Amino acid sequence: MKKTRFLVALLAGLAVSLSGVVQSSAADKTTLVVMIRGLDNPYHANYAAGAKALGQALGLPVDVLSSEGNSQKQFADLKAEIAKTGGNMVVNVDPNEAPDVVPIAKMLEDAGVYWVNWWNKPDDVKLQTYPHWVGHIAFDAVEQGYFNATELFKTFKTPNKGSIIAIQGMLSNNAAIGRFQGLQKALKEFPDVKLVQWEAADWDTNKAYEVTKQLLAAHPDVDGVWSANDNMAIGIVAALKEAGLAGKVLTCGTDGIPDAFDAIEAGSQASTEFMDSRYQAQLGLTMALAAKDGKLDVKAISPEHRAFLIAGTHVTRDNVKTFVAETVKVMPTYDLKDFYSKWVAAIK
């Protein structure tokens, strides 16, 4: 009994002194922390890669906290991180779920840590309540739907004149709703383009294929197929190919997956909008760092710039080759001087 207790005490002591060593070496350097949902998908993998690249450029240590979809783990990891750095850190968060934002905000407020949040927060939570919460940012779904629609319209035999069918994502999903609104906006702007029919395919490649195949049989003379994301665009391209329309009738997407770039290059997809998670990581961290260093006065930021939407990167046939070569395959150097260069609208 006594022996065990002694051993435990010894280990604890060792651990404390070790962390002391780590802390003293890191204490003078601010730690860049990114909180993500998991590393099993390219989006979040790039998120971490972007943060690491920034850390290397600035000579600052980087920690990646992955919640693996578990909110409790997310909180525990954050607590441990605060203890480890003694609060000398900035955080960029992609929260596991919207309600998680509140405990995270309280924890970081107590620790005096500046941070930026992405994608989700409860609507009634206001950033103004939390002086250390520098910004809440999301990509603009309406803009994505709009941009891809307009690019698609350009590819018609007679540009901006013709008919399309549309494949929606999961009907209950916010991104799907936003992107479809973008399509409606584009249709209003180009009255010569008719939406003959739309169907939902739940972001699923196979379902998109099935629905498109049927719609093409009913409307063989459409000029384009609008799609709410790239995953479904794969299925649509397969259906177009079977109908002998690949390259003649195009589709579009959003997300910027490798297959979409291939399809754009091959001429079966008009465009996609790339949501660059590396940029997301770097932008958030840079903003928080600026606030910490006193270069950005959080109180002075207007509400429209506290919570806002940004545009993704537009990829079309014109820029796909260089884009893939210079941006996707290598780590680009982002212009991070103007935090609001991609600002499109405030989040209400």
Added chain:
Amino acid sequence: METTISRTQTVVLAAEGITRRFPGVTALDHVSLEIRSNEILGLVGENGAGKSVLTKILIGIYQADEGRIWLNGNEVVMNGTSDAIQKGIGAVFQEGSLIPNLSVTENLFLCHEADFLQYGVLSKRRMAAEARRLLLPMNIDIDVDAPVASLSAAAKQMVEIARVLWLSEKYGASNPVVILDEPTTVLNDSERDTLFDILNKLKRRASIVFISHRLQEVLENCDRIVVLKDGQNVTDMPTAGLQISEVEKLLVGHDFSGDRFRENEQLAPNEPVTLKIEQMGKAGAFEPVSFDVHEGEIISLVGLVGSGKEELCRCIAGLDQYDTGSVTIDGTRPRKGSSRAAVLGGIGHVPIERREEGLALNLSVADNINYLVLDKLKWAGLISSRLEKEHARRWVAECLVKTPSIGSACAGLSGGNQQKVILSKWLSSGVRLLILDHPTRGIDIGAKDEVYRLIRKFAKSGIAMIIMCDTLEEDIGLANRLLVMRERRLIGEIDASPGHKPSPQELIKLVV
């Protein structure tokens, strides 16, 4: 007796000293049976006499604890039905052993299709032709490709008989033995006549064991009769010249050993009427009946399976709908066809299948006893575990339930103790009329006595009862009055108050 056996007949199958025990019961006690070639043997006995167990031992579903089986003079062991059939012995049970969704042809040859295979493919044509050939002597006109579920009960029996014969033929048995377990209960008169025609023809190449409790048909159609009672042989004699009354005497037995049914504790019923049945009828089940049951009175419904007494009880208990008439319990009429309304009105039902219907086997003794009275065990609106325990303990003591604790699961109790748990459940609920469907089925002598004691106790406390028993003696012994049902009609009422008990022989004449 030797002289009555024809010289050409030889013993095909013989069972000798067969004993089989189940927990708490000795089902067969040194029973012997001889089946001779080219005969129809009648096997009779009351319910629970051991006929079915004996059949199951002969075809290898059960193994005997003691005793031997001889086939054509050689001792054999039956390892299951397929082994038995290869030796030329098969049985046709009441519940049937045909798979309902398969066709007649498929059922006939199931698991023996090898003869009809051609390159691994079944020849449907040859199967159907063979099926028609087999069914030809059965005298039935059925589509051999129709699913068995669409056949009449009679046709199903014929198919099963044909299957047994075909299989024994296939395995080269020269004189197959076909055991028919109560085949006539599901048949109408003309179907029954057809069956006996066929059996008499079959006799030329097979032996038939015919199990029935309809003595008339047994005596008319069988060559020899074996009577079983309480798991023991009573007799083995040719039917020629035998009178029904003689067999009745054998069936019922003489051994009234003292006061088995605690008749000296029997009281005259009280004046008030607890249950009033007026012109209650259900088409196809029983003709309209009327009778009263008084407070503390025990009425016994007597009749064969199919006489309509089970259906009558189910209707009173609200388990089935009746068409005409009414049930009045203590002046109120519960909604018909609702067992819940019946229970609320004060009618309790102890079913024959207590393991399936009467008891929640996985729940504890206490849970089962308290089931009907949970409302009364509340304290401040919530069920109090203290009251629950007190209530359960009281009734366990009252009914002498032998259980390790009130928290033990009912599944672990013996049949007798399970029955006592069910009885305590009803008693504690303040039931006014209790229907007891074979209350002593499958429980040993000692437990039977305790059940009788409880029944007497209930009667004393004013609970009215309708009972259906395993034996006529039990009916007579327990009841104040006997209501006799035959062929879906109430045909008579017999006083059975102490000192006026009828004899079983008198009663059985009415019943059969």
Added chain:
Amino acid sequence: MRPAASNTDAMRVPKSMSGTAVEVTKRWLRRSGIVAQLISLVLVIAVFALGTEGKNLSGANIQVVLSLAAIPAILAAGLHLTIVIGGIDLSLQGTVALCAVFVGLLSRNKFNGNDVGLWVVPIGIAIGGACGLVTGLLHTKLRIPSFITTLGISWVLYGLAVYINRAMIISLQDDRIQTFINDKPLGIANIAVVALAIALIVQFFEDRTRTGRYLYAVGGDEALAKQLGVKVDRVKILAFAVAGCLYGLGAVLLVNRMGTATSRAGLNLLFPVITAVAVGGVSLTGGLGGAKNALFGTLILTVLNNGMVLMAVNPYAQTAVNGVVLIAAVALTLDRKKLGFIK
């Protein structure tokens, strides 16, 4: 005049379902034959022919329906076997996901140097069969209800698929199978011919082989079948293994038709396939209905969904219609007498 006439015709269908007609319908469906399915199919086609002004009868649309029905039909030909024996197989999505990922990684692709060529077909079938074999063994040897076993296995296989696949989208660079799928040497796409052949083979197996008949014996009365000498466990394992093989084949075709493989390939397949099996008249209590029923069920469902797309029925309502169809089909075909309690 014409639209009015078509309206009344369309309305007559639900009306005739009421009253004694329900009994008649029930009797139809309870038969293991396909009379009811044929009639339903004709009715559905007729209703949509009116609703779409004949658009659903165009040559192009018929081609589309046939090739879209093909993969679900193959999967249903597998899944219905497990329902015939009185069980159910919910592992479809997991098995397809795992097979799809293996098919992707073994065919010529961008991520690794593998290229097994057309061997991917037998390999995919074998992987599916192995999954089914494991399911069957777990179900029979550990005596776990098939519902739970297969549900569990589905998640295990899906998890494995995600782990191996790591969310990549694997583009296939060998389009021989894709070309074969869509070629029409017989007038309809080869994939539909393959599905038809498989349905016929499975139906023949069910009708004309001993093991096939034993499936029905087990589904009709398992205890009795065992008593009569049917090797019940073996029959059950076989049903799950054959089902698995067909899921494997389905996965090969699914992946090649799309030209890409991911672990998400199998999602959204279980519900339509089970619905198809039920609509086809395969009784969920076991013992009734064969591959032909599964095939007709798939056709009915495909025609129904196709009709709704052609009529531009609100997409929110389309999913709900499928749910209603499933419940209605089960209500008409389920033999409740066989179940003591409905759980």
